[in-house]
Amino acid sequence: MKHFILFFVLLFTVTLSSQEIYKFTTVTDLETTPVLSQGITGTCWSFSSTSFLESEIIRLTGKNIDLSEMYQVRNTYPLKAENFIMRQGKAQFGEGGLAHDVINSIKKNGLVPEIAFNGLSEGETKYNHAEMVAVLEAMLKTYIDNPGRNLSPKWRAAIEGVLDVYIGKNITNFTFEGKQYTPESFLKMTKIVPTDYINITSFTHAPFYSKFILNIPDNWSNGSFYNVPLNELISTIDNALQNGFTVELDCDVSERAFSSKDGVAVVPENAENTLKALHSIYPEKDITQQYRQQEFxxxxxxxxxxxxxxxLLHDQNGTKYYKVKNSWGSDESRVANGGYVYFSEAYMRLKTISITVHKDALPKDTAKKLSL
Incomplete structure (x- = not known):
């Protein structure tokens, strides 16, 4: 009888502990710039990558610089339009993109600070690209339909004109902190070297330790990714953070267990606990390479x-979480943690599409296997 009672006491204790409210302890907290809002736009790829580069500038120079997100957006849209036209409409065109689109843009167009190019019209305070995108898509459809049976090269100037109106005309020089710069000289001042940044993913449909083009909709520019086993993807993130490097993340946030309002992202073992797991600790799924591939x-x-x-953070049970900066603003009535979401390791293992890091952030063994 004593053993029977002891069993239920232990069971009750485990049940209670599995429902503890989250208590997080910071392990690593690298310097970055304030949380911003991308507004009513699909430009998370530029906001997140720009934030990543701002942290890189802090790491490289000690300077805290607010970079322009919209400068890279402005210079990327013509390339997306060109790709769409040349592929006769059989390509992705929209607001989405990936981190390497920003890296490619700064290679070609340099960097500028927010104060020099904010992408807002006079009187505007929030980004809203809904009308602009609708106009661009309508124009591109017309060009693809080619009603005049002789597509004029004027379409490029027309696209540029729309972008000039809605985002702003490109700039060639500006003043920052009392000095004159071009976008190219400003890039040099920040010590950002675009070729130092690499994309890494983890999927079994391509050989490990090789590069391949990841066929996802927003990879319209056919960027290549290094492919590594899942454990090495996670160890790369950990190694980067532990050595002062932040990490750019492409991920899935469509799950009900991702909540910016609650500030957590988890993968409950039992689906019945999905909503409850946004507030309290519940057991999570063991995410294998095979299961990750299946879900992809x-x-x-x-x-x-x-x-x-x-x-990096830990909860009271020692479970690892990642501090992830979002671009949906910091309004406390809408988001938790000042605009950050805490990803459990299980969520990171399952829902990460890819990461972008400085090549020096790689663990030595992984860098050797990738010949970097």
Missing amino acids: ENYNTTDDHLMHITG
Whole structure:
């Protein structure tokens, strides 16, 4: 009888402990710039990548610089339009993109500070690209339909004109902190070297330790990714954060267990606990390489959002979480943790599409296997 009672006491204790409210302890918290809002736009790829580069500038120079997100957006849209036209409409065109689109843009167009190019019209305070995108899509459809049976090269100037009106005309020089710069000289001042940044993913449909083009909708520019086993993807994130490097993240946030309002993202073992797990600790699934691949191939894991990993935390049970900076603002009535979401390791293992890091952030063994 005593053993029977002891069993239920232990069972009750385990049940209570599995429902403890989250208590997080910071382990690593790397310096970054304030949380911003991308507004009514699909430009998370630029906001997150720009935040990542701002942290890189802090790491490289000690300077805290607010970079322009919209400068890279402005210079990327013409390339997306060109790709769409040349492929006769059989390509992705929309607001989405990936981190390497920003890296590619700064290679070609340099960097500028927010104060020099904010992408807002006079009197505007929030970003809203809904009308602009609708106009661009209508124009591109017309060009593809080619009603005049002789597509004029004027379409490029027309696209540029729309972008000039809605985002702003490109700039060639500006003043920052009392000095004159071009976008190219400003990039040099920040010590950002675009070729130092690499994209890494983890899927079994391509060989490990090789590069391949990841076929996801927003990879319209056919960027290449290094492919590593899942454990090495996670160890790369950990190694980066532990050595002062932040990490750019492409991930899936469509799950009900992702909540910016509650500030957590988890993978409950029992689906019945999904909503409860946003507030209290419940057991999570063991995420294997095979299960990750399965969820990717059945479209349960998609590339729908880019964010910025800036730190590590533990809950009261010692479970590891990642501090992930979002771009949905910091209004406390709408988001928790000042605009950050704490990803459990299980969520990171399952829902990460890819990461972008400085090549020096790689663990030595992984860098050697990738010949970097």
